[in-house]
Amino acid sequence: MPAAVPRTRTHAHRHTHSRRRVLATGLAAAALLATGAVPSFAAGGRRTRTALPAARLPRPTGPFEVGSTVLHLVDPARTEPWLPDGTARRELMITVRYPAAPGGSGRREPQMTAAAAAHFGGAEGAAVLNLGMAPDSVDWAATLSHARRDAPVDPRAGRLPVVLYSGGLGDPRTWNTVLVDDLASHGYAVVTIDHTYEATEVELPGGRLATMRIFEGAPPTDPDAISAVLRKVVAVRVADTRFVLDRLPELNRTRFGDVLDLRRTGMFGHSAGGFTAAQTMHDDRRILAGINMDGEMDYVGGELPDGTRLSTVALEGLDRPLLLMGTDAEGSGDYHHQPSWAAFWRNTHGWKANVTLTGSRHASYTDAELLLPQLARQGAEPDGGLAAAVGTVRPERAAAASRAYAASFFGRWLRGHDDHLLDGPSARFPEMVFTP
Template sequence: MPRKQDSEGGQAGTAGVGRRAVTKSAALVAGLLLAGGGGSAAEAQARGRGPTGQGGSTGRGGSTGQEQQAGQAGARAGDDITVRLPAPTGPHRTGVTTLYLVDRSRRDPWEPLPVREVMVTACYPARAVHGYPVAPQMTEEAAQSFKVIDPLLHPGLPKSGVNWAATMSHSHTDAPAQTVPRPVLLHSPGGGDPRTLGTGLAEELASHGHVVVTIDHPGDASEVEFPHQTQYREKVRHTVFRGDPRTDPKIFRTAIDTRIADIRFVLDQLALLAAGHNPDAEGGGVPEDLGRALDLRRVGAYGHSAGGTAVSEALYEDRRIGAAVDLEGCLDHPPEAPGREGQLFPVARHGVDRPLLLMGTDGFPDPKGLERSWSAMLAHPRGHTHRRQLRHAAHWVFTDYAVMAPQLQAAGLMTAHDRNKLVGPIAPEASVPRVRKYVHTFFAEHLSVRG
């Protein structure tokens, strides 16, 4: 999760960061929003949502034309453009739902909150979709925060000119699930990124027969929208990060430890769902038969950047996870002092007895730093770790930016330099199918029923 900005925020211990850093972070974001950068939901509605990109068909079968369309400039919606996501290629239509999960055994590590709250999205093969609306990639309120915060985390993204709330997924809200037990995949996004930036890959994997659960890590993710405001937080919670968490070893350790705990907690909640219970903290409706679709004997995890670090270590720590894909996440801690090497995570020190795929790019900004921990991982003799490389690509090519950045460049809202820095010069017609194929093929091969 490389960033080129200086790290501000206060020091973080293994149990959390200082209240002073959190207050500073919240005040900065609030100031940006109040200054008018975020706009309002009413203003977005007044501009109109315009074409959604869903069309009359979300056809299956891997049409090359669909992938090419995703690389073109988004359709105009008033003065703003709407970027499009590529359609999934698998044989199944997909449903989608969100769950609000509360871990009352943990306090939040980033802010003085009495519990740890996690928002997840489940994308799954649907039994029927007629009458169930297609879901947007992100909600209106999350989109308003996204357009202010994410250009700060990813310099070069436009600060205006995009109607982020208008981008549609290809999945149908709360559609009933197929009753066939499916492998379950957990997704952890990159540091500072929301789970919504992994929509395209999640839909692709679900269309090929997986139940994909994408996890937001509040306090870490740029923005997380909850069902409602509480007495101790606002409805939309913003990131506490300022710059690259790897520049501060204590913050980085807290971030990865928290992500691993979140992943394991979500897996616990899915077990409740599979047993016929409703894990949603407010008792919100769960799509029909979603619990029956979960085959928790076949669980995988994939993550980008910090998410890749977290799922790799979770694979090592939790035997319920049978395989994992690390999309360019380092497997070592940052050094405690200049000139020293950071400590390897246990997964890199000791290896694993289950499959792990390391997938990188030739445009990663610190290839030597990444190589140290990945080489250690690959050196273990049992041969469970594999590696793939994307050429002419950069770090965020594993996210929805792979198709968004070229559309923003074509619309004149992003320079070629900034697009290449974010995702590389590789065309989405090449990058999207390759990432999808590598990840899907890996899980299809390795997630056989165990025990």
Template sequence: MTTRIRRRTAVAALAALALLAAPAVTAQALSRPAPAASTAVPAGLPRPTGPYAVGADVLHLTDRSRTDPWVPGAGDRELMVSVHYPARAGGPGVPAPYMSAKEAEALLAGRGLGDDAPARTSSLGTHARTGADTARGRFPLVLLSPGFGNPRATLTSLAEDLASRGYVVASVDHAHESMGTAFPGGRILTCAACDAVEAAPDEAAERKVLKTVSTGRASDLSFVLDRLTGSRPVWKNARMIDRRRVAVAGHSIGGSAAASTMFTDARVDAGVNMDGTFFDPVPRPGVGDRPFLMLGTTSFHHPGGEDDSWDKGWQRLGGWKRWLGVEGSGHSSFTDVPVLEDRMEVTLDPTVTLSTDRQVRITRDYVSAFFDQHLRGRHQPLLDGPTPGNPEVVFSRP
């Protein structure tokens, strides 16, 4: 188990575009051309599938009740949040950037991807507009937490798609837990938490650090929820949010944080863990009768598999639940990494057999179906069992 923990969460795994590809990646692999079956280099993220246009805002939040756990000398805990929301078609607004050039440079520095790599990453096209007019109505809120070392930008495709389907989505960058996040004043904060994991002398110490990440992110997410739905919200369009319908989802340790948030915050109605070990074990009675979705690989997360936290977590989840494995997927299949691989013309995880389109489509369809069913009360047959159109999706522990 120790080797897999380190491959999937520690700094060694971040060497691949700093984007948590599951297997170790060599310099030769990073420079390897894309497989022959790949399509033309994409200009942007896949188009959202919902009926709404998408708007985007960026918020800088400071929790003055907590000191940063990784760099105490930095003072209060800081967060950067991207809010994607249903918008009106046309009207004002300019295309939202995928990430800043400085963030891309921090992510890719020293990775041997060429001088143009940061520009190619930061210029990836999005479908959201900053300053877009809001759509009419009130919409459920989804909080998103990225994988360890990953910036919030790596969940942009999912965030845009959910917003297009009628959700307000707040994606959170947790300070000092990403390889590169831009903060006001030109600051680029790097991953001090990664250094703490790397310095852990053994697996037990490493798990302790990662549990701290998971529970700390739960505090971050609850704080963001406070600031978006409280009596004096920080977001100018907060009136769009239906505070009675709130969910949280995350990738990798962000998925663990999603569960941690549900353990401690009764305002959260539903949660999704995308291929993340439960470093904060699901307690009894867990999340009570609230629904929870576990969506991940079949190579690592499967009944009786290498990560026993899913077996234990499943047994303690008391409400509606699904454990879905995606055959042919990899750890980063549930993020924008497949699109970035195509963009950079590299292969980070040669074990992945699904096309980029299938990886993106499966993640979007099943996550949105889960939220539609549990935040909107619309029954989704997709979640009832295997379907002919999705042969890769395996229902475990029915």
């Protein structure tokens, strides 16, 4: 999710230079695209040599290898909500990661396709990502996942619980590949969803590149108008997710040999995707359990949240398990400091827990936590410094914690295997602080 719309708020234990988890923070960066403006970057972040810095993703920790299938879906019941002509149907790209049979010869999938990577790291993409990386300073196309294209499913994994993933506003579905691949290696089918024309870029069949189009004309500045855009963003995301849920039974039969156990379906997301996971749970009972990674659950456009623009999931809560995962950035952390989380906490009668990753920032729950430090060591440091982008938590510890808590949560609620990590503070992960 892009950088924050400035707010005035002070907590003695918070840091003010950080990316906000609020959904509205995408609007400032999207406005740059709408007006054609591109932010300036520190000269030190630019690279002139031919070989650009590149980074690697760590291997998954589970017992299974990982396979990957990319699918193009068209919703015949919906017109494209972000295009003005009203004739195009809504198109989505999804990727399914799953346990793969060992020893296959399929090539490793890149984190992003070449066209998507070029846009992601170019001037427009950098404006939306807004982690302070200079345009064209990184070879994003060189980063490989550990998944093999269309590898056969490993029969030893048995029936696979299904977990959906939605990224932050502006983020592509590939921006949490580390955690997605790790869950797949532990025996889950993980379905990642690109929200077309809202993400920085989505490569559609035929090489078509759909870039962010959430405004018609100039972006709004009035808080009520911004709030209306945010409501539409979430409504579109929830509709996208429910359409994918509708299509999974057919895909299960035709592509996956009926190994997906759709009776055990969960969802997680980062930032706006965390909001999407919670709101979809509220609207659709097919989602049994969810994780909200640093996503506010209101429609606030730039001003300090005051609890007046709360979502229905915040106002009515849930009767099924949801884990809130906050960061150590300003206004984040625990439900005591954010009106939508506080309302959700009061109104939720299902299982809930709230943990905070000490020393983290908003992007710490994405691939940025592991990739940006590698790139900084090669000279491609974010403008403003590495700590401003991903905090001071050790990258390998942040990744280990995210993997462990996601696996523990879905293991408990989709598999019935409770490792008790979520019972309270753990000596294994002192970086994770529980909020009582």
